Amino acid sequence: MMILVTGATGSLGRHTVDLLLQSGYSVRGLSRHPGPGNVVADLSTGVGLADALAGVTTVVHLATGANSHDSQQTRQLLRAFAAHPVKHLIFMSIVGVDRHSFSYYRDKYLSEQLIADSGIPYTILRATQFHSFVARLFTGQQRLPVTIVPRFSVQPVAVEEVAERVIELVDAGPSQRVPDFAGPEQLSFRELAQQWNAAHSRRRPVWAIPFPGAAGRSFREGVHLSALPGDAHVPFSAFAHEHAQTKGL
Ligand SMILES: NC(=O)c1ccc[n+]([C@@H]2O[C@H](COP(=O)([O-])OP(=O)(O)OC[C@H]3O[C@@H](n4cnc5c(N)ncnc54)[C@H](OP(=O)(O)O)[C@@H]3O)[C@@H](O)[C@H]2O)c1
Numbered sequence: 001m002m003i004l005v006t007g008a009t010g011s012l013g014r015h016t017v018d019l020l021l022q023s024g025y026s027v028r029g030l031s032r033h034p035g036p037g038n039v040v041a042d043l044s045t046g047v048g049l050a051d052a053l054a055g056v057t058t059v060v061h062l063a064t065g066a067n068s069h070d071s072q073q074t075r076q077l078l079r080a081f082a083a084h085p086v087k088h089l090i091f092m093s094i095v096g097v098d099r100h101s102f103s104y105y106r107d108k109y110l111s112e113q114l115i116a117d118s119g120i121p122y123t124i125l126r127a128t129q130f131h132s133f134v135a136r137l138f139t140g141q142q143r144l145p146v147t148i149v150p151r152f153s154v155q156p157v158a159v160e161e162v163a164e165r166v167i168e169l170v171d172a173g174p175s176q177r178v179p180d181f182a183g184p185e186q187l188s189f190r191e192l193a194q195q196w197n198a199a200h201s202r203r204r205p206v207w208a209i210p211f212p213g214a215a216g217r218s219f220r221e222g223v224h225l226s227a228l229p230g231d232a233h234v235p236f237s238a239f240a241h242e243h244a245q246t247k248g249l
Contacts, residue, residue, distance in 0.1 A: 001025065001026065001057050001058060002026045002027075002028060002055050002056045002057060002058075003020055003025050003026065003027050003028070003056070003057070003058045003059070003060060003170065004027075004028050004029075004030055004039075004052055004053060004056040004058070004059045004060070005017050005020070005027060005028070005029050005030065005059075005060045005062060006030045006043060006059065006060070006061045006062055006063035006073075006077070007030070007061070007062030007063035007064060007092075008029025008030055008031055008037075008038060008062070009029070009031045009033070009035065009038070010062060010063070010064075011130055011132040011133070011159050012062050012092065012130065012159050012162055012163060012166075013029065013062045013063075015159055015160050015162075015163035016060060016062065016163045016166050016167070017029050017037070018163075019163050019164065019166075019167050020060075020167060020170070023167055025170070028052065028056065030043075030052050030063065039051060039052045043063050043065075043072075043073035043076050043077060044065065044069060044072060044073060044076065045076070046076040046079065046080060049076065049077070049080040050080060050083060050084065053080055053081075053083075053084035053086070054084065056084065056086055057086055057087045057088070058086060058087060058088040058089075058090070058170060059077070059086050059088070059089050059090070060090045060092075060166060060170065061074070061077060061089060061090065061091045061092065062092050064108075066104060067103055067104055067107055068103075068107050069107075070104070070107045070108050070110075070111050071107050071108075071110040071111045071114060073111075074091075074110075074111040074114050074115065075114060077089075078114060078115070078118050078120065081118070081120055085120070086120065087121060087174075088121050088122070088123070088170075088173060088174050089115060089118075089120050089121070089122045089123075090122070090123045090124075090125070090166065090169055090170065091111065091112065091115050091122060091123070091124045091125070092125055092127065092162075092166070093108055093109075093111070093112055093124055093125065093126040093127075094108055094126055094127065094128075094129075094224065095126045095127065095128050095155075095180045095182060095224055095225065095226050096126075096218075096223040096224040096225070097109040097112065097126065098112075099218070099223050100215070100218045100223045100224060101213075101214035101215045101217065101218040102215040102218060102219070103215070105218075105224070112124055116176070121173075121174035122174055122176065123169050123172070123174055123175045123176065123178060124176065124177045124178070125165065125166065125169060125178055125180075125181060126177075126180045126181070127157055127162050127165075127180070127181045127182065128154065128155040128156065128157050128180075128181075128182040128183055128224065128225065128226055128230065129154045129155070129156050129157070129224070130156065130157060130158075130159045130162065131156050131157065131158050131159060131183075131234075131236055131239040132159050132239075133156075134154060134156050134189075134192055134236065135196065135239070135240070135243065137149065137189070137193075138192075138193060138196045138197075144204075145204065146204055146205050146206070146207050147193045147196075147197060147204050147205075147206045147207070148206075148207045148209060149189035149190055149192075149193050149206060149207070149208050149209075150189055150208070150209065150210070150211040150216075150219065151188070151189070151190075151208040151209060151210050151211065151220070152188070152189065152211060152216075152219040152220050152222070153186050153187060153188045153189070153222065153225065154186070154187065154189065154192070154224070154225070155182050155183045155185065155186045155187075155224075155225050155226055155228075155230060156183045156187070156192070156236045156239075157181065157182055157183035157230065157232045157234075158183070158232055158233075158234035158239060160234075161181075161231075161232040161233065161234060162181060162232070165181050165231075179231075180226045180230075181230065181231055181232065182225075182226035182227070182230025182231065182232060183230050183232050183234075183235075183236070184228075184229050184230055184232060184233055184234070184235055185228070185229075185235055185236070186222075186225055186228060187236065188208070189208060190206050190208045192236055193206045194206055195236060195237045195240050196240045198240075199237065199240035199241045199243070199244045200240070200243075200244045200248075201244070
């Protein structure tokens with residue numbers, strides 16, 4: 001069984017490829033850039049997709065583009081299945097996308113609907129925000145004298161645990177929508193920034209500012225949150241401490 005992982009170079013994709021290889025699967029990563037174990041293809045245009053899909057039985061679709069590019073990429077993938085049908089498509093989505101006003105999440109929901117209507121046997125897993133995604137907000141501000149965050153809470157999840165869940169879904173076969181996968185705690189971005197700064201021995205005030213518009217309302221209402229406790233175990237503070245020890249600031 002040959003598995004194609006789109007988004008193989010991304011935060012989740014890297015761990016998913018490693019775990020699939022450790023589990024004995026034959027794996028091909030898809031990227032727009034050449035690299036070891038990768039096939040080069042562009043999901044925005046479809047160029048290279050036919051070669052990428054040759055001999056593939058399962059696709060783990062983790063690539064994403066901002067805003068309407070996510071559904072555009074999903075459309076290209078589904079189009080390519082006409083000539084290269086697969087037995088199982090696994091799609092990574094986000095908790096609450098069917099009820100959220102954030103444009104990227106609405107587009108993600110469109111991807112889900114395209115897949116569900118495609119006739120391809122599929123599994124859709126929704127997860128909450130990754131630790132690495134939350135951390136990107138803080139590392140991007142490391143030179144500032146303050147940490148500026150949006151005023152709402154998230155339920156962050158370790159990307160390694162999401163990758164483990166993805167492997168279970170590969171093993172399980174097509175299951176349609178499966179239960180959401182979420183982190184063990186809900187924390188405001190202010191609390192997360194304070195944990196991050198403490199772990200990295202940084203003394204900075206944290207400013208929480210409102211996220212504007214209808215998307216801000218959805219975030220404040222917690223549409224992107226899941227029930228507590230989530231299935232994942234690793235708290236954000238553990239991720240922050242490990243990051244401080246292994247990578248520093
Ligand atoms: N980040 C989160 O907090 C979070 C939470 C829940 C669900 N998710 C979902 O989980 C999935 C993985 O997220 P992530 O944060 O790991 O992603 P990421 O780190 O942002 O990586 C994005 C990936 O998409 C690929 N990509 C982008 N445009 C492409 C194109 N035109 N053609 C081919 N590949 C393209 C990139 O590959 P190259 O640059 O190598 O081409 C890269 O590997 C996404 O579907 C995301 O929506 C994310």
